[in-house]
Amino acid sequence: MSDATWENACLAAALVALDPAGTGVVLRARPGPVREAWLDRLRALLPEGTPVTRLPAAIADDALLGGLDLPATLATGRPVAQPGLLARSHGGVVLVPMAERLAPGTAARIAQGLDTHSVEVARDGIATRHPARFGLVLLDEGEGEDEAVPACLADRAALHLDLDGVSVGALAAAPPVPGLAAARSARPEGPPEAAEMLCAVAARLGIASLRAPLLALRAARLHAALAGRARVDDSDLAAAAGLVLAPRARLWPSEEAGAASEPPPPDRDQVGGADRDNDDPNGESRSLDDRVLAAVAARLPPGLLARLLAGHGPRTRSPGAGRAGAAASARRGRPVGTRPGDPRRGRLALSETLRAAAPWQRLRRGDDEARLRITAQDLRIRRLVQKRETTTIFAVDASGSAALERLAEAKGAVESLLAECYIRRDRVALVAFRGRGADLLLVPTRSLVRAKRALASLPGGGGTPLAAGIEAAGRLAAAERRAGRSATVLLLTDGRANIARSGAPGRAQAGADALSAARVLAAEGTSALVIDTAAHPQESARALAAAMAARYLPMPQADAARLTQAVREAALPG
Known part of the structure; x- marks a missing residue:
């Protein structure tokens, strides 16, 4: 394939x-x-x-x-x-x-x-x-x-x-393309029914765009020119439909489902041409769009064809909301001085430009000339410090102490926070800790779909290795800083640790290890937010936030507005 x-x-x-x-x-x-x-x-x-x-x-x-x-x-x-x-x-x-x-x-x-x-x-x-x-x-x-x-x-x-x-091994399979120069000057003619047929095929594939069949017709003419033909035939239409219409398909005609579930390889006798008949193996006449549709089925990847037959379109992606989490334009940021440059590449610093030009005016103009003369060497633009790309690391307590209903609420809180991170175009990562350790369920990504999928599969139950969770989030935050990104840790827990760093049970040692890991996180300068997921605010979670130098927010008070505001404040540089 x-x-x-x-x-x-x-x-x-x-x-x-x-x-x-x-x-x-x-x-x-x-x-x-x-x-x-x-x-x-x-x-x-x-x-x-x-x-x-x-x-x-x-x-x-x-x-x-x-x-x-x-x-x-x-x-x-x-x-x-x-x-x-x-x-x-x-x-x-x-x-x-x-x-x-x-x-x-x-x-x-x-x-x-x-x-x-x-x-x-x-x-x-x-x-x-x-x-x-x-x-x-x-x-x-x-x-x-x-x-x-x-x-x-x-x-x-x-x-x-x-x-x-x-x-990479398939790259050597590219065939040569002879006759390109002649093909550029060729103008193959298409059959009168070609446009109508491509529109019909597009409609049967659920393609709503009016441009798609027009582009397919243009591709068919180019395909014929490439083959040295003066007239577009069925094979050109089939190739164009496979290249232009197949990737846009949103459904598969129900009457073709049985025949297309195992699509045959492209067969020139099946696709048809000027010198071949239009009958299928059973002797029944097949219309041109049926034959082209069969060629489209042959060019569809098996996975896509299976989804179409099941009534599901191909994987689609919604347009992104823009990179609000990291200013990508040279016209954004905090001014920190000026430098020589082109105002088309930044903000013109007018006062500094005039200051640079002023000493040279007597040499550039006559005594009776009042006009100010400015050259390209005088131009100054502002130097801007841009906000670094941000990674938000969710560290979620999935242990048995976080009862199932509280874990469900924590998942709901994380989902609302994910939406906020997506708006800002932050990268997100998900660390879950339960049993005797912590697992990285989602590496840093901007995909909201992947983050929600990882969150939905978050397991629950077992001990609370809080220190392991904090350390795992800290290691990931350090890796993000080394890559030039800012990192913010959002810790969702009730603060009641019962598994020590060594993996042994015991609340006293587990609590001391968690506070120690929290102090290390604060010493590294990682901004953080602790969301207490218990039914009632816990002093242990409050003490953990203090050791982490993080803001503390109890879940009963963490509505959507307060969560959003808390995440924004936590993401601000200290």
Whole structure:
């Protein structure tokens, strides 16, 4: 299956190379040799000299669309416009890493450029229009179901590829692509019924997008051109439907379920062509959309086909809410001085710019000239300290002392806190302690779905190794700090430890070990919050919070608003 997926991906690269602006790709793949091999193949198939531009993270509007060339404007005394990244990519390809984190506004502006093949700028005293016909490669690096490429861009990309299941050993299976130059100038004609048939297939697969069948028809023409045909035949339509419609499928037609549960390999006699009949093995006539639908079934991954037959669509991910937990823009943060720089890359420090320019005015202008002369070397921008990325570590007491109903309430509290962390785009981790030790149930992640899944499977019962839980959370917090991230520990417990650090039972020693572990956590500078999960506030939990230098919040008073406020305060740097 890995080899077939890679061959389809190589075919998709060839189609994109034929018409980058008319296709576009959403490439689901982690950074690594497989993704780089596909990108290298695409670059090799593009015409020589085709620009491939990488979109920077958190790009500003003037850098994306174009704007005022400030140094040239200051030098000439009149507004001078300069093109942005999209205009400079005219005739080429824009590569978007971490496309699932694109800001909604940036995604909308890119989508407008795709639709109009131009960029308009009307601000700062300039009004210009630049051609911008470009292809788009969206690299989807989302960690879970809750992160996705913006829908406005995913809908405009013809091809959706998933290379996560491709092994490095399959990379050598890519076939050569002859005749690309001739294919670029070819204009194959499609049968009159092709558009209607692709719309019918899309409807039967539950695809609501009107762009999908149009993109499939364009891909069919490119496929025919690649094969050297002057007219689109059934095999081209089948290949296009498999590449464009299959990844978008949301259901499988019930009347096809029996035949498609074990899809056959793509068979040219089954798919059909101009020189083959249209009968199935039983001698019954099959419509064109039935034959194309059979080809789509042959290209569906077995796991996806099984979910469609069961009435479940493919794994979908909602668009992310943006990185509020870590300021990614150079225009955000706390000012800590100034430095020479371009105001398009930061905030202009006007006073400091004037101070830098003032000593040179007598040399730059005549005695009777009153105009201030400022050069690019005078420009100063503010230096900003940005908030570091934050990891919230949930350490949950799942022991028998936390009665089942209290554990259920603790899970509810954690779920509400997870939602707050997701809004801030914090990474979250889950540590559970019970029996004789602590377990890391969830490594740091931004996936809300994975966090809720780990929380739902949290077991209960056994002793309370509180010291082990605090130490496990402390080790994870230290690892996050070494990686350059801030860490906050949220400890949910009633504070009644009965398993010592050695694993031996005994409340006295267990309590002393827990307080010792709490003091170590405080000495390391880890911010923390202790939520008392007992039915009534416990002095042991209050003492634990004091030793940890953490805020104490009893569960009976921990409503959603207070929990949210407490988490925000705990996440603030001390």
